[in-house]
Amino acid sequence: MKEKTIDYMLRATWMAVTKMYNEEAGKKDSTMATGFALISIDPDEGTPSTALGPKMGMEATSLSRTLKNMEEKGLIERKPNPLDGRGVLIHLTPFGKEMRAFSKSVVLRFDEAVSEAVSEEDLKTFKRVAHTILELINAKKIYTTEKIT
């Protein structure tokens, strides 16, 4: 098998995970992003949407659309935040709580399957390398090209 580049492996793996999650979610007329959001929302009290983005690693603008879709599906309600007139508090509906449990089970199953197939040490290395790549990019240590105008 030909040696693949780092970016190829990252892309291929994430795409496979994405596809799997979307297929699982699709069985209940949901999606991957909705599932991730559900998991990040506190099931017991209103969650400020400002807290969700960082937790999920999602930009506010992407999150906003996801929440809109989720509200239309009847999974959440967006209520005004009494402490901040700009913000909203996200509340799960009963249906949302049910779907949250489902989403958690899908993620858990994936994590368990990986944990069975990969040693704890290798998994640690995997996460550490991923983290290093993230840092490299965030530190702008990769960017060198000049802007062509």
Add this chain to the structure above:
Amino acid sequence: MKEKTIDYMLRATWMAVTKMYNEEAGKKDSTMATGFALISIDPDEGTPSTALGPKMGMEATSLSRTLKNMEEKGLIERKPNPLDGRGVLIHLTPFGKEMRAFSKSVVLRFDEAVSEAVSEEDLKTFKRVAHTILELINAKKIYTTEKIT
């Protein structure tokens, strides 16, 4: 720092790489997918597009749209394949060859930066784990949920 799940790390890392590649490509009015395609196209002879998809890990349908955009940008020409009336052969234009070299340099720079920051052994482990996850998913070892109708 809170322990992150495997899928979180995968997603965050790939999103960061995507953003970086798109920013680099954007400096020359290009995109990440176009760059990957350019790299996969043989600069010297017509490449059947059937060969590109598997090489890049891209579905035929996604590739088709990318190639259309690339043709509109003047990077490639799609010529009928004399050996198969259904297929096309992709040829790089001189501009396409120039952009191909640029794309390769961006990917190379990323690979070098990662190689400097991560030991060869860790990188090997990283790729091996990624491969294992891919296999797990492809073997459908994750899917267990029932379809709700």
Add this chain to the structure above:
DNA sequence: CTTATTTACTATGCATGCATAATATTTTTT
């Protein structure tokens, strides 16, 4: 306290991924 800045969204548009469907050809069956 009025003005300027920052913050929290929301709306849109483009890029890119997959799914599905349609079309044209080739290959396989019979």
Add this chain to the structure above:
DNA sequence: AAAAAATATTATGCATGCATAGTAAATAAG
């Protein structure tokens, strides 16, 4: 050879990501 199945490609639609721009409210500056 004619019919059936497979293959190559395109067109579209939806999901999700980022970028940009606009609005409203809170905070900081003066």
